[in-house]
Amino acid sequence: MPELPEVETVVRQIAPRVEGRTIRSLDLRWARTLSGGSRATIERALVGARIRRGHRRAKWIVFELGGERGALLVHLRMTGRLFVRGPKEASSDYLRLSLGLSRGERLDFEDVRKFGRVHWCRDTDEVFGALGPEPLSDELTVDALYARLTSRRRMLKPLLLDQTVIAGLGNIYVDETLFASGLHPMQTSDRLTRDDVARIHDNVRRILRRAIECQGSSFDVFYRTPEGQPGRFQDEFLAYGRDGRPCRRCGTELVKLTIAQRGTHVCPTCQPKPRRRRASKKRSARRAPAR
DNA sequence: AGCTACTCCTGGTAGC
DNA sequence: TGCTACCAGGAGTAGC
Numbered sequence: 001m002p003e004l005p006e007v008e009t010v011v012r013q014i015a016p017r018v019e020g021r022t023i024r025s026l027d028l029r030w031a032r033t034l035s036g037g038s039r040a041t042i043e044r045a046l047v048g049a050r051i052r053r054g055h056r057r058a059k060w061i062v063f064e065l066g067g068e069r070g071a072l073l074v075h076l077r078m079t080g081r082l083f084v085r086g087p088k089e090a091s092s093d094y095l096r097l098s099l100g101l102s103r104g105e106r107l108d109f110e111d112v113r114k115f116g117r118v119h120w121c122r123d124t125d126e127v128f129g130a131l132g133p134e135p136l137s138d139e140l141t142v143d144a145l146y147a148r149l150t151s152r153r154r155m156l157k158p159l160l161l162d163q164t165v166i167a168g169l170g171n172i173y174v175d176e177t178l179f180a181s182g183l184h185p186m187q188t189s190d191r192l193t194r195d196d197v198a199r200i201h202d203n204v205r206r207i208l209r210r211a212i213e214c215q216g217s218s219f220d221v222f223y224r225t226p227e228g229q230p231g232r233f234q235d236e237f238l239a240y241g242r243d244g245r246p247c248r249r250c251g252t253e254l255v256k257l258t259i260a261q262r263g264t265h266v267c268p269t270c271q272p273k274p275r276r277r278r279a280s281k282k283r284s285a286r287r288a289p290a291r
Numbered sequence: 292a293g294c295t296a297c298t299c300c301t302g303g304t305a306g307c
Numbered sequence: 308t309g310c311t312a313c314c315a316g317g318a319g320t321a322g323c
Contacts, residue, residue, distance in 0.1 A: 001316065077317055113300045115317070154293065170317070261295075262316075
């Protein structure tokens with residue numbers, strides 16, 4: 001499923017092919033794919049707009065239209081894909097939305113499971129205002145991450161998946177990061193040491209950079225780059241999808257847990273489950289007296 | 292505040 | 308072969 005490295009790969013291939021083009025038409029095949037206003041409102045904003053720039057924020061693909069035209073945001077969710085096609089190239093049965101562009105080409109959004117969204121907004125802050133920092137930005141220092149993680153008391157797995165805490169990670173890269181950092185996904189964030197956070201910080205950046213170099217991960221039929229190539233990072237997975245197989249570091253059989261409704265892959269040796277916090281005396285004392 | 296459950300969707304697959 | 312049941316999951320929401 002597309003996470004930051006996969007979305008980055010898509011943007012790098014699509015943006016140069018649509019920047020400078022003018023949108024001529026909107027063809028909507030699945031109504032719920034389009035959000036951010038009525039179809040008529042969005043169509044008015046889009047048709048005639050020039051795509052000034054394409055870039056990525058978190059897992060969103062952003063097409064800046066400029067001024068009152070706003071921006072068109074694409075979220076691939078599970079199975080969404082983008083293609084730039086010429087007049088003679090056919091779309092698949094999974095076409096959900098298509099933008100006709102100048103020079104006869106079109107930007108197709110296809111999505112088997114229909115979870116993906118094409119969202120129009122006048123101001124991207126409407127959507128991005130709540131997002132946490134980009135994991136690869138200079139803004140995300142060890143200190144900044146330490147503050148963000150330890151100011152809450154949550155399990156690491158759902159915390160790192162939370163886009164308002166840090167933006168762009170999904171199930172795969174969280175599992176890989178926690179494995180590389182030797183941390184159990186159920187550990188609570190308020191007990192992280194500075195050294196723990198430094199490892200998370202270094203590992204998440206190293207893993208994301210490497211995954212981008214590999215053009216992302218493709219482990220089932222879904223994710224492909226817009227040029228049709230599979231990513232290569234799945235060959236380097238140390239945790240994700242490796243349950244039942246030996247840990248590449250210590251040989252222990254990896255296990256699969258469900259945490260926060262997500263399949264979660266863990267090495268029981270490299271990522272020891274934290275001991276439960278002992279109840280403090282105060283709390284025990286308060287709880288103890290039975291009338 | 293943070294947890295779980297549920298929703299949206301469909302293709303793939305396990306089991307019979 | 309053909310059927311059913313279940314699984315994958317990003318993000319939003321409801322309820323506790």
